Amino acid sequence: MINVAILGYGTVGGGVAEVLKTNAASIAKRVGEELNIKYILDIREFPGDPFENIITKDFDAIVADADVKVVCETMGGLKPAYDFTKKLLEAGKSVCTSNKELVAAHGPELLALAKENGCQYLFEASVGGGIPIIRPLLTCLTAEEIGEITGILNGTTNYMLTKMDKEGSDYADVLKEAQDNGYAERNPEADVEGYDACRKIAILASLSYGQTVNYEDIYTEGISKITKEDFDYAGLLNRSIKLLGFCKEEGGKKYAMVAPFLLDENHPLYSINGVFNGILVHGNMVDDVVFVGRGAGKLPTASAVVSDIIEEAMNLGKASDIEWVDEKLTLDDKNELKFKYMVRVSGNASDGRFAQVFPGAEELGAEILAGEYAFVTPELTEGEFLSKYATLSNAIKFIRIK
Amino acid sequence: MINVAILGYGTVGGGVAEVLKTNAASIAKRVGEELNIKYILDIREFPGDPFENIITKDFDAIVADADVKVVCETMGGLKPAYDFTKKLLEAGKSVCTSNKELVAAHGPELLALAKENGCQYLFEASVGGGIPIIRPLLTCLTAEEIGEITGILNGTTNYMLTKMDKEGSDYADVLKEAQDNGYAERNPEADVEGYDACRKIAILASLSYGQTVNYEDIYTEGISKITKEDFDYAGLLNRSIKLLGFCKEEGGKKYAMVAPFLLDENHPLYSINGVFNGILVHGNMVDDVVFVGRGAGKLPTASAVVSDIIEEAMNLGKASDIEWVDEKLTLDDKNELKFKYMVRVSGNASDGRFAQVFPGAEELGAEILAGEYAFVTPELTEGEFLSKYATLSNAIKFIRIK
Numbered sequence: 001m002i003n004v005a006i007l008g009y010g011t012v013g014g015g016v017a018e019v020l021k022t023n024a025a026s027i028a029k030r031v032g033e034e035l036n037i038k039y040i041l042d043i044r045e046f047p048g049d050p051f052e053n054i055i056t057k058d059f060d061a062i063v064a065d066a067d068v069k070v071v072c073e074t075m076g077g078l079k080p081a082y083d084f085t086k087k088l089l090e091a092g093k094s095v096c097t098s099n100k101e102l103v104a105a106h107g108p109e110l111l112a113l114a115k116e117n118g119c120q121y122l123f124e125a126s127v128g129g130g131i132p133i134i135r136p137l138l139t140c141l142t143a144e145e146i147g148e149i150t151g152i153l154n155g156t157t158n159y160m161l162t163k164m165d166k167e168g169s170d171y172a173d174v175l176k177e178a179q180d181n182g183y184a185e186r187n188p189e190a191d192v193e194g195y196d197a198c199r200k201i202a203i204l205a206s207l208s209y210g211q212t213v214n215y216e217d218i219y220t221e222g223i224s225k226i227t228k229e230d231f232d233y234a235g236l237l238n239r240s241i242k243l244l245g246f247c248k249e250e251g252g253k254k255y256a257m258v259a260p261f262l263l264d265e266n267h268p269l270y271s272i273n274g275v276f277n278g279i280l281v282h283g284n285m286v287d288d289v290v291f292v293g294r295g296a297g298k299l300p301t302a303s304a305v306v307s308d309i310i311e312e313a314m315n316l317g318k319a320s321d322i323e324w325v326d327e328k329l330t331l332d333d334k335n336e337l338k339f340k341y342m343v344r345v346s347g348n349a350s351d352g353r354f355a356q357v358f359p360g361a362e363e364l365g366a367e368i369l370a371g372e373y374a375f376v377t378p379e380l381t382e383g384e385f386l387s388k389y390a391t392l393s394n395a396i397k398f399i400r401i402k
Numbered sequence: 403m404i405n406v407a408i409l410g411y412g413t414v415g416g417g418v419a420e421v422l423k424t425n426a427a428s429i430a431k432r433v434g435e436e437l438n439i440k441y442i443l444d445i446r447e448f449p450g451d452p453f454e455n456i457i458t459k460d461f462d463a464i465v466a467d468a469d470v471k472v473v474c475e476t477m478g479g480l481k482p483a484y485d486f487t488k489k490l491l492e493a494g495k496s497v498c499t500s501n502k503e504l505v506a507a508h509g510p511e512l513l514a515l516a517k518e519n520g521c522q523y524l525f526e527a528s529v530g531g532g533i534p535i536i537r538p539l540l541t542c543l544t545a546e547e548i549g550e551i552t553g554i555l556n557g558t559t560n561y562m563l564t565k566m567d568k569e570g571s572d573y574a575d576v577l578k579e580a581q582d583n584g585y586a587e588r589n590p591e592a593d594v595e596g597y598d599a600c601r602k603i604a605i606l607a608s609l610s611y612g613q614t615v616n617y618e619d620i621y622t623e624g625i626s627k628i629t630k631e632d633f634d635y636a637g638l639l640n641r642s643i644k645l646l647g648f649c650k651e652e653g654g655k656k657y658a659m660v661a662p663f664l665l666d667e668n669h670p671l672y673s674i675n676g677v678f679n680g681i682l683v684h685g686n687m688v689d690d691v692v693f694v695g696r697g698a699g700k701l702p703t704a705s706a707v708v709s710d711i712i713e714e715a716m717n718l719g720k721a722s723d724i725e726w727v728d729e730k731l732t733l734d735d736k737n738e739l740k741f742k743y744m745v746r747v748s749g750n751a752s753d754g755r756f757a758q759v760f761p762g763a764e765e766l767g768a769e770i771l772a773g774e775y776a777f778v779t780p781e782l783t784e785g786e787f788l789s790k791y792a793t794l795s796n797a798i799k800f801i802r803i804k
Contacts, residue, residue, distance in 0.1 A: 019545050019687050026547050124542070130688035132542030139541065140526070140534030143421050143708035145428050268694065271673040285421050285705040286532035289695035292670065293688065303687040306545035 001034045002313045003067045007084060008075030009042040009055065012098050012125070015302025016072055016309075017051055027306070031313050038068055059084060063091050070312045072305050073097040082106055089113040089121060094316070096308030098125035098301050104199035104215045107206065108326035120320045122308035127153065127200045130300025131293035132307070133279050137207055138322060144283030146208045150246035150402075151279035152272050153200040155296040156184045156191040157223050157243045161260075162273040165240050170228045183275065193222035194243060194258040201245030204279075205256045207322070208247060211329035213256055219334045221259040230399060232368045233342060237376070239264050241399065242272075253332040261402040262342055335383030342376050343389065344396040349373040357388050372396060403436045404715045405469045409486060410477030411444040411457065414500050414527070417704025418474055418711075419453055429708070433715050440470055461486060465493050472714045474707050475499040484508055491515040491523060496718070498710030500527035500703050506601035506617045509608065510728035522722045524710035529555065529602045532702025533695035534709070535681050539609055540724060546685030548610045552648035552804075553681035554674050555602040557698040558586045558593040559625050559645045563662075564675040567642050572630045585677065595624035596645060596660040603647030606681075607658045609724070610649060613731035615658055621736045623661040632801060634770045635744060639778070641666050643801065644674075655734040663804040664744055737785030744778050745791065746798040751775040759790050774798060 004020070006013050020027065020035055028034045039062050040055045049055065059080075062068055071088050073095055075081045081102050088095050089110060097103065102110075103126045114121040124134045128151070137146075152158050156178060163174040175192070178184035190196045202215035223243050234241050239262040247256040263270045268290045272278035277295025282288050294300035342364075345354060349363045360378040367373070377385065389395060406422070408415050422429065422437055430436045441464050442457045451457065461482075464470055473490050475497055477483045483504050490497050491512060499505065504512075505525045516523040526536045530553070539548075554560050558580060565576040577594070580586035592598045604617035625645050636643050641664040649658040665672045670692045674680035679697025684690050696702035744766075747756060751765045762780040769775070779787065791797060 023545060023547055023687065027545065030544055131691060132538045135542050136534045136538055139713070140537050140709055141705075142432055142712045143425060143429065143705045145425055283705065285425065285701045285708075287696050287702060289533060289693070291691070291693060293691035299687045300689060303543075303545045303685065306687075307542055310544045311541070 001036050002031065002069055002316070003036050003038040004309060004313075005039040005041065005062045005068050005071045006037060007041045007071060007073045007081070009040050009044070009046065010074065010076070011298045012301050012305065013040065013074035015298035016074060016305050019299065019302045019306045027310060031310055033313070035309065035313060038065070063087050068093060069316055070094050070096070070309050072309055073099060074305060075099065076101065078102055078105060085110055085121075086113060089117055089119060092117045092119050094120040094312035096122040096124070096305055096312060098305050099123070100126040100196070100199045100203065104202045107203065108212050108324045111320050111322050111324055112326065114320040118317060118319045120312050120315065120318065122311060123203070124308050125301050125304035127203050128277050128279055128291065129155070129293070129295040129297060130303050131277060131279065131291050131295065132304070133204070133291050134207065136291065137204070137281065141281060141283055141286065141289065144285055146281060146283055147250070148246060148248040148282040149201070149204050149208055149279065150244055150269065151201065151204070152242055152269055152277050153197040153245045153279070153295065154191055154243060155275040155277055155294070156188070157197070158272065158277065159183050159275045160192075161223060161226070161241055161243065164226070164228055165231050168228055168231070171224070171226060192224045194220040197243060197245040198258045201247055201256055201258060205247035206324050206329070209249075209254060209329055210323045211325055211327050213247070213329050213331065217331050218256045218258060223260050225397065226260055229368055233344065233364060233374045234262050236364045236366055237262060237264070237342065239401070240270060242269060244269070244402065253336065254329065255332055255334055255337055257334050257337070259400060261400050263402055267402065333383075335381060335386065337382050338379050339382060339385070340377055340379050340401040341385055341398045342374060342401055343398045344372055344374045345392060346372045346394045346396060349375070357392060376401065403438050404433065404471055404718070405438050405440040406711060406715070407441040407443065407464045407470050407473045408439060409443045409473060409475045409483070411442050411446070411448065412476065412478070413700045414703050414707065415442065415444075415474075415476035417700035418476060418707050421701065421704045421708045429712060433712055435715070437711065437715060440467070465489050470495060471718055472496045472498070472711055474711055475501060476707060477501065478503065480504055480507060487512055487523070488515060491519055491521060494519045494521050496522040496714035498524040498526075498707060498714060500707050501525070502528040502598070502601045502605065506604045509605065510614050510726050513722050513724050513726055514728065516722040520719060520721045522714050522717065522720065524713060525605070526710050527703050527706035529605050530679050530681055530693065531557070531695070531697040531699060532705050533679060533681065533693050533697065534706070535606070535693050536609065538693065539606070539683065543683060543685055543688065543691065546687055548683060548685055549652070550648060550650040550684040551603070551606050551610060551681065552646055552671065553603065553606070554644055554671055554679050555599040555647045555681070555697065556593055556645060557677040557679055557696070558590070559599070560674065560679065561585050561677045563625060563628070563643055563645065566628070566630055567633050570630055570633070573626070573628060594626045596622045599645060599647040600660045603649055603658055603660060607649035608726050608731070611651075611656060611731055612725045613727055613729050615649070615731050615733065619733050620658045620660060625662050627799065628662055631770055635746065635766060635776045636664050638766045638768055639664060639666070639744065641803070642672060644671060646671070646804065655738065656731065657734055657736055657739055659736050659739070661802060663802050665804055669804065737783060737788065739784050740781050741784060741787070742779055742781050742803040743787055743800045744776060744803055745800045746774055746776045747794060748774045748796045748798060751777070759794060778803065
């Protein structure tokens with residue numbers, strides 16, 4: 001029997017307990033021993049809960065208990081998760097987590113601590129919820145040089161964008177609906193401004209490059225300015241709008257970015273709808289590989305955490321071997337990246353001004369809103385585009401095309 | 403330096419050499435040592451080939467060379483691959499392969515031999531080409547009880563079906579085109595009759611159930627009877643036709659089957675087009691996870707083989723721990739499975755006979771071919787459907803709906 005502790009009995013922590021209980025027999029068969037939840041740490045009371053008698057507020061007792069070999073941290077946030085994780089790793093206990101904030105902020109330091117103390121730090125659930133992505137990246141696509149990772153990494157915003165696309169709803173309405181049914185937080189900033197996707201692509205980029213990509217360095221745009229008219233224009237191009245996080249290596253330069261993009265139906269992420277996430281990995285030999293699944297939710301996320309618990313339980317005493325050093329990678333300027341752009345401007349296309357600023361740009365035919373029109377530019381570097389765009393006196397907005 | 407041998411210098415074997423050469427630096431960094439191709443076994447001559455001086459016809463020399471630790475078998479077929487693999491494993495060399503025929507026919511025996519001799523037998527490339535599927539199934543989705551695996555597992559037939567769907571081409575034309583551009587063999591039977599997909603689902607089912615599913619026991623229908631009119635009828639239902647292999651566990655019963663199915667656009671495999679493969683895994687906690695990528699082709703398949711070479715090189719002396727015992731699993735009768743069916747019959751719908759045989763069936767409105775019509779049945783067990791279908795004197799054909 002291997003003893004496990006769960007830190008944080010919220011949605012994901014509760015899911016971990018449920019997965020360990022529901023699939024106890026098949027998990028025990030796989031590990032070769034039964035996994036026993038010895039403690040669940042939470043500051044709240046859970047009267048009547050099936051795990052009531054093992055719920056504790058005493059973190060120190062967990063650290064001090066030599067019987068506890070594996071701990072999953074499903075508290076979220078930096079405090080006190082960071083401090084707790086360090087103490088557990090220093091005590092030689094393997095830790096796994098769904099906490100993307102903590103992994104993005106302190107991943108390499110915690111990995112080094114795990115290595116020093118002959119234990120492991122795993123975080124499959126920090127990106128893509130239930131989708132296996134970190135382990136496949138580290139253990140499957142090993143023959144590849146990864147040129148690009150592009151993902152729909154946030155289920156809340158993908159749910160909202162899908163609703164706007166399929167039902168013609170406006171942003172405020174879908175946000176309210178997402179909040180009402182629990183897909184979005186009351187303060188939705190982390191999702192809708194792209195901060196969540198940014199931390200996830202920072203983790204994937206760091207693992208892919210083996211150095212630390214600071215999430216603060218990643219240019220990040222959310223979806224809060226996307227309107228239903230944007231979808232109407234996208235429709236004229238047979239495209240949808242998706243919030244993408246990506247990192248890309250090209251000619252020795254390394255880029256990362258989060259922003260809404262117009263995708264056409266041939267893009268492998270076009271058909272990833274609703275709360276689903278999809279992550280496209282482009283390798284120099286295998287071409288495109290796409291991983292799709294539920295990017296959030298109690299049980300899918302818990303399933304990924306439990307896969308880490310299982311790996312750690314099967315490898316007690318084995319030190320972490322994940323390559324991610326605490327050396328900052330300076331990203332190259334995203335203004336060097338090339339895109340086409342869909343630009344909305346006020347006025348009338350017949351004045352032809354857009355084509356003077358953007359030679360070769362093509363107007364979008366149908367009128368969506370009176371007094372404005374839109375056009376698509378040829379491929380330009382972001383820097384060149386932005387300087388030209390700044391000269392348009394009638395600019396309304398632009399969206400990048402991928 | 404770790405020495406490697408390649409058996410069979412055909413498309414995949416050549417790809418393995420190319421991947422090892424092109425990505426030598428990143429692979430060496432990952433393994434911690436350089437991988438050196440010491441021998442390439444082939445009965446043919448390759449004058450002027452960059453690897454000419456290490457190409458040999460002498461298999462025994464490879465077995466006898468204690469310096470060779472890892473061998474990839476990319477010969478295909480059972481003879482002499484089966485015999486060679488046994489000799490290599492008995493000599494304690496780890497072997498990896500893209501050979502689905504061999505894995506489907508002798509997988510558990512070869513795994514047991516690897517375990518006995520303290521080495522490994524891996525076969526990531528035998529299913530799904532470059533798509534990581536076997537390793538994710540064994541090492542990522544470990545917290546799951548897998549209820550179903552459904553895949554588009556053959557790139558040739560998916561290419562053909564996609565052409566028929568998008569371009570309205572007929573079977574014979576797309577087959578000829580697939581043959582002309584090298585996607586289909588001159589003798590296309592293994593692909594178009596579903597035999598290739600059958601071996602792949604047999605491997606996935608065996609790994610999922612941990613016992614041996616004999617491929618001969620899997621009911622298998624190919625695509626050679628699919629016509630462009632079938633796609634016209636499918637279009638009336640807003641569906642496409644895909645060749646699926648699946649295994650499914652339900653109420654303690656276990657099923658497996660290969661057949662063309664009508665899929666609607668909400669099915670996660672609907673948008674997997676052309677030579678791409680897609681594999682949907684349904685777990686009881688994570689719900690649906692889908693893996694998509696190039697299911698065939700020189701470099702994608704070689705990439706998967708090389709990921710096995712890397713794993714074996716990093717784990718020399720570690721015995722195989724894949725759970726797949728040589729105990730036959732008796733599949734349950736596929737006639738117990740429930741589907742809806744699209745049925746084409748001659749005559750005129752106004753005679754109403756179809757509704758007498760299949761109460762609740764719905765006619766498909768538009769006329770596709772003079773003198774015939776089609777209808778969709780309610781959900782029925784396959785057994786019930788087939789017995790009723792046998793009573794239709796005017797039956798032309800049916801296709802299952804998923």
